[in-house]
Amino acid sequence: MKEDIIQLSIPTPFAVGDVHAYVLKGEAVTLVDCGPMTIEAQQAFVTQLKQHHLCIEDIDQVVLTHHHADHVGLLDMMKPEIRVLGHQVNEPYISRDPQFMQRQIDFMDTYFQQLGVPLHQNECERIVKQSYTYSCTAHLDSVLKEGDRIKGHEHFLVVETPGHAQSHLSFLDEVTGNFIGGDLLLTTISSNPLMEAPDEGQERQKSLIQYKKSLHRLLTWPIKTIYPGHGQLITSHHELIKERFKKQEKRAHTIYQLLQRKEMTAFHLCRTLFPVLYEEALFLTMSETVGQLDVLKAAGQIEEIEKDGILYYQAN
Structure with missing residues (x-):
């Protein structure tokens, strides 16, 4: 019908x-x-x-x-x-399950530190709670x-x-x-x-x-x-999806080129890609950066190295 x-x-x-x-x-x-x-x-x-x-x-x-x-x-x-x-x-x-909210805060606090993000006190708690406003x-x-x-x-x-x-x-x-x-x-x-x-x-x-x-x-x-x-x-969703893929590939290539020059943390990459936006939209820009690193890792183009609890990335 x-x-x-x-x-x-x-x-x-x-x-x-x-x-x-x-x-x-x-x-x-x-x-x-x-x-x-x-x-x-x-x-x-x-x-x-x-x-x-x-x-x-x-x-x-x-x-x-x-x-x-x-x-x-x-x-x-x-x-x-x-x-x-x-x-x-x-x-x-x-x-708004309280245990789940605390798990979100704990995850972000731990993972952001691994990604090299310099966290202010209670920063992750603020980001999580802000998403429920x-x-x-x-x-x-x-x-x-x-x-x-x-x-x-x-x-x-x-x-x-x-x-x-x-x-x-x-x-x-x-x-x-x-x-x-x-x-x-x-x-x-x-x-x-x-x-x-x-x-x-x-x-x-x-x-x-x-x-x-x-x-x-x-x-x-x-x-x-x-x-x-x-x-x-x-x-015309086929054309729009092709545009989206092209944009994603371009950003992944930019990250790959940066990592060919030197190893970097995800936060260092984020700050390089989004020099102004990262300060006001840290979670959004870090999500984009981590997503591209996931794609490059899955393709075997980069590797992840842990040093003193911090994750660094470099091109293969």
């Missing part, structure tokens, strides 16, 4: 600008993502629902593309009877995984597309070729595959490697239009 996708554009306090939420009206009224928990976002959300002759009480379920605050914060506006569905990784983030305190009612269908919209196939976030899901309408892609592919910026604390006893996921695999999967699906989390609708 063909159904319309209603786009809601909700303001955020972030540089990326508005975030898009989507309403599906089929056998159920489903909201895909919502927006950050700010007064401006709340007002825009309610107003735009009203423009489409809807209100919060009409929503049966909320489906999440991923756990970032600009996509989940307004869950705190939802009534208890509105079900929340998403990847299982969402749960500790949207519930506009988020929610909610819970998943049901878990979605690869191959599932959205209840009430069974023509929408659930696909796991990790990279930007470990919780990232996308939704392919197999009837129309419409694809609700969250932050998987955006027109205005390249999505940053972010570092995340691994499960206890597990290794850190290589986010950029995952992200590139997810983009490669996009090339294999019969997609006509991508409905993204930010920016314009995308109707």
Whole structure:
């Protein structure tokens, strides 16, 4: 059954600008993502629902593309009877599980020191807690995984597309070729595959490697239009993905050339690549740098050497 996708554009306090939420009206009224928990976002959300002759009480379920605050914060506006569905990784983030938050802080504190980052006191705690500023305190009612269908919209196939976030899901309408892609592919910026604390006893996921695999999967699906989390609708995703790969390859090559001259820590590389931005966006720029180092290591182009607890990188 063909159904319309209603786009809601909700303001955020972030540089990326508005975030898009989507309403599906089929056998159920489903909201895909919502927006950050700010007064401006709340007002825009309610107003735009009203423009489409809807209100919060009409929503049966909320489906999440991923756990970032600009996509989940307004869950705190939802009534208890509105079900929340998403990847299982969402749960500790949207519930603000205190043990999980402490594990994030501990991981970042340890790993950033290994990467050569000169940390100020409580810097990692500040970065982690800041990421929850506009988020929610909610819970998943049901878990979605690869191959599932959205209840009430069974023509929408659930696909796991990790990279930007470990919780990232996308939704392919197999009837129309419409694809609700969250932050998987955006027109205005390249999505940053972010570092995340691994499960206890597990290794850190290589986010950029995952992200590139997810983009490669996009090339294999019969997609006509991508409905993204930010920016314009995308109707030429093959060309855009090629641009993204080219940009990533260029940055990886830049890092490789730097490491041919001398060995460097990840932080030294980060500061070289982003001489101004790294100070105000340390986590984002370090995530990008570490991602590229993961790619170069996997390709056998560089090696990682530990000296006195600090990781150094050099070209092979």
